[in-house]
Structure formats: structure tokens, C-alpha cells
Amino acid sequence: MAEYYYLVSSLPMLFFGEAPPFRVEQFLSSCSDWLSGAEMTILTELSLVPGGADPGADREFRKAAGFAGRWYEWEIGLRNRLVRQRAATLGKDPEKYLFPETNWFSEIDSGVQEAFALPNPEEKEKALDRLRWRFLDGLEAGHSFDFDRLGAYKLKLLLLWKWRERVKEKGPENFERIMEGIYRNRSQS
Numbered sequence: 001m002a003e004y005y006y007l008v009s010s011l012p013m014l015f016f017g018e019a020p021p022f023r024v025e026q027f028l029s030s031c032s033d034w035l036s037g038a039e040m041t042i043l044t045e046l047s048l049v050p051g052g053a054d055p056g057a058d059r060e061f062r063k064a065a066g067f068a069g070r071w072y073e074w075e076i077g078l079r080n081r082l083v084r085q086r087a088a089t090l091g092k093d094p095e096k097y098l099f100p101e102t103n104w105f106s107e108i109d110s111g112v113q114e115a116f117a118l119p120n121p122e123e124k125e126k127a128l129d130r131l132r133w134r135f136l137d138g139l140e141a142g143h144s145f146d147f148d149r150l151g152a153y154k155l156k157l158l159l160l161w162k163w164r165e166r167v168k169e170k171g172p173e174n175f176e177r178i179m180e181g182i183y184r185n186r187s188q189s
Contacts, residue, residue, distance in 0.1 A: 004146065005145045014153065016159070016160075018160070023161070024157050028044060028154075042067075043150060043151060046071070046151055047158070048159065050072040050079075067147065071135075071155065076101060077108050078108050079099070081108050081112045085112055085116055107135070111131035139152050140152045
């Protein structure tokens with residue numbers, strides 16, 4: 001596996017809860033001078049959400065791309081635990097909402113339980129993102145200057161921007177947009 005000493009060394013450290021040092025597009029632009037076309041494709045497509053609306057859709061991508069595959073398998077496991085937790089709360093059967101899993105990650109169950117014990121929805125989500133961050137820390141272990149380090153860096157940068165783009169002032173506007181969508185859907189039914 002190729003080593004990217006200069007590129008990784010030039011990246012500022014990321015800390016959960018702090019402002020991102022630059023946009024994801026800037027990070028990808030910096031990487032494009034160093035990575036192969038295949039690596040850039042993987043890095044560009046790497047996302048916090050496996051497969052978009054259908055986490056099973058990129059099963060082949062997960063198999064082919066080692067780091068991305070480990071991340072997506074873990075994230076699908078987390079999302080399945082969240083489905084089970086919410087279904088139990090609502091008294092529903094979760095089976096039709098679950099995606100196939102090929103691995104089991106022990107830290108997910110306790111992390112989801114801890115998050116759901118929090119009273120505030122924002123704190124729950126932050127706890128889940130801290131769980132994601134810790135998993136990415138683990139994926140980085142032993143990968144100081146290689147592609148896996150860059151993949152973890154991009155995902156952490158995405159997590160930082162997720163929280164950076166949440167602006168309290170947009171809350172009422174977002175709520176109104178959601179409510180309009182609900183009313184529109186009900187009137188069309």
C-alpha cells in the first residue's frame with residue numbers, strides 16, 4: 001500500500017466538536033495530486049451514509065474497497081441497532097427495515113444504549129457521532145500515512161461539517177419545510 005507522508009503530515013489534526021479546518025472539497029483537491037484514479041474514486045464516493053437511501057446498494061463497493069468496506073459494514077451495524085431500538089420503543093417489528101450484516105461490532109450495542117439514555121435528541125445524535133469518531137480512530141490505528149488514514153480523515157471531516165452546518169437560526173425554517181411536506185403528503189393521500 002502506498003504511503004503519503006507529505007500529504008498526511010500537511011493535514012491539521014481534527015478534534016470532535018471543533019470547527020473543521022477546511023471544506024471537504026479542499027481536502028479532496030489536495031489528495032488529487034497524490035492519489036491514483038482508483039483511490040480518488042473511492043475517497044470521493046466515501047460517505048457517512050452507506051449506499052444513500054439503500055445501504056445494501058453498494059455491497060460490491062464495500063467488498064472491493066477495504067477501508068470503505070469496514071466503515072460501511074460498521075455503519076450498517078449501527079443503523080440496524082438504531083432501527084431495533086426505535087422499533088422496540090414503538091412496539092413495531094424491525095425486520096423489514098434491517099439490512100444484511102456480515103460482521104458484528106460489540107461496541108455498537110452499548111453505544112446505542114448509552115445514546116438512547118440521554119434525554120435530549122441533539123445529545124443522542126452527538127453521542128452516536130462520538131461513537132462513529134471512536135470507530136474511525138480505531139480504523140486509523142496502524143495506518144499513519146496510508147490511504148486508510150486519508151479515508152478516516154475524510155469521514156471525520158464530514159462529521160465536523162455535519163455539526164458546523166447546524167445553525168440554531170435555521171431550526172424554525174427547517175421545521176416549517178418539514179411540516180409543509182407532511183401536510184402536502186396527507187392531502188395527496
